[in-house]
Amino acid sequence: MSIRYTFGGDEFLFAEISESMSLPACFTGMAITERLRQQRWPGILEICPANASFQLRFDPDILPAEQLLQGLRQLEQSVQDSPPLLDTRLLEIPVWYNDPWTREVGARFRQRHQDPQSTDLEYAARINGFDSVDAFIAAHSGSPWFVSMVGFVAGLPFLYQMVERDQQLQVPKYLSPRTATPRQTIGHGGCFACIYSVEGAGGYQMFGITPAPIYDPQQSLPYLADSMVLFRPGDIVRFKPITQQQYAAAIQAVAAGSFQLDIFPVRFDLADFLANPQAYAQSLPGSRHAH
Missing domain, CATH: 2.40.100.10 (Cyclophilin-like)
Incomplete structure (x- = not known):
């Protein structure tokens, strides 16, 4: 599955993993948001996971939008390549x-x-x-x-x-x-x-x-x-x-x-x-x- 990213103003990024809830979609969201918490990217202010999506609040002066998007796409790929264990x-x-x-x-x-x-x-x-x-x-x-x-x-x-x-x-x-x-x-x-x-x-x-x-x-x-x-x-x-x-x-x-x-x-x-x-x-x- 490919995540759809949408910016909300200058400070928010919404990631839609799937239009419908499924365990693989939920797993992907949990894995990405957990890695973001562990890695503590400078500029990410809030991480809010949901059933088949997640939303980030970030500071564009510290973490430019395109840089955030590029990093998330790399993280998305690494999560999908790893075994789904929890x-x-x-x-x-x-x-x-x-x-x-x-x-x-x-x-x-x-x-x-x-x-x-x-x-x-x-x-x-x-x-x-x-x-x-x-x-x-x-x-x-x-x-x-x-x-x-x-x-x-x-x-x-x-x-x-x-x-x-x-x-x-x-x-x-x-x-x-x-x-x-x-x-x-x-x-x-x-x-x-x-x-x-x-x-x-x-x-x-x-x-x-x-x-x-x-x-x-x-x-x-x-x-x-x-x-x-x-x-x-x-x-x-x-x-x-x-x-x-x-x-x-x-x-x-x-x-x-x-x-x-x-x-x-x-x-x-x-x-x-x-x-x-x-x-x-x-x-x-x-x-x-x-x-």
């Missing part, structure tokens, strides 16, 4: 699917929904061809998800399902956004899942809620000791269904400051994954299917 983490995120809070908020905003007569989960199950909500939840939690970017609001991850494209769960956003979404809601819009890091407005379909804080300026939990934001691009997520009782116990542990997440180191090989996504997903550590 040392990252797998995080197991507990989820109480079909919880009462997201159901209540969903019921309050039914007039903004495509199907006012059903819940978000019922609607998502039906349009994706599942005969029950339970079967949809099994598909949602049965495959890993790749954190393609973090942002929009502080700490919110965008998650791309690691399956063949024709198996991806896809659900449109609400017809118009809600003015409320519970904190730590598991949402879905288009092909992307997300976790709402804070309470607030939102338009993604709501499937459940996690007890695990993913953004905490106080850094009161052990797994947030190094950063108030849990996720970083390149992380792999597995959603782990839990019961109401397990959710209540986790909330108590969060309040006590003792709640822990299961986090495993992973060396992710994009080529191996693309060759057989299902087998690769089952081989990941912590998986119910791992040997």
Whole structure:
């Protein structure tokens, strides 16, 4: 793939890797922006990666535009010539699917929904061809998800399902956004899942809620000791269904400051994954299917 570069005024360069999101496009963007961070080119002021693109802010008095463009094209070539490996983490995120809070908020905003007569989960199950909500939840939690970017609001991850494209769960956003979404809601819009890091407005379909804080300026939990934001691009997520009782116990542990997440180191090989996504997903550590 060839990256399309567009200047915005004198200080910004936008790089469009692909018109549609894919893991190879996301990998390319992560690899280039990570090398830019490591190499610390004089004149680059900000680096902002996204799902299938990235944007740079630069000082043209220090780094002329043509010089920046030439350097990026060389970097692009070297990234595409190197093996697509990523040392990252797998995080197991507990989820109480079909919880009462997201159901209540969903019921309050039914007039903004495509199907006012059903819940978000019922609607998502039906349009994706599942005969029950339970079967949809099994598909949602049965495959890993790749954190393609973090942002929009502080700490919110965008998650791309690691399956063949024709198996991806896809659900449109609400017809118009809600003015409320519970904190730590598991949402879905288009092909992307997300976790709402804070309470607030939102338009993604709501499937459940996690007890695990993913953004905490106080850094009161052990797994947030190094950063108030849990996720970083390149992380792999597995959603782990839990019961109401397990959710209540986790909330108590969060309040006590003792709640822990299961986090495993992973060396992710994009080529191996693309060759057989299902087998690769089952081989990941912590998986119910791992040997």
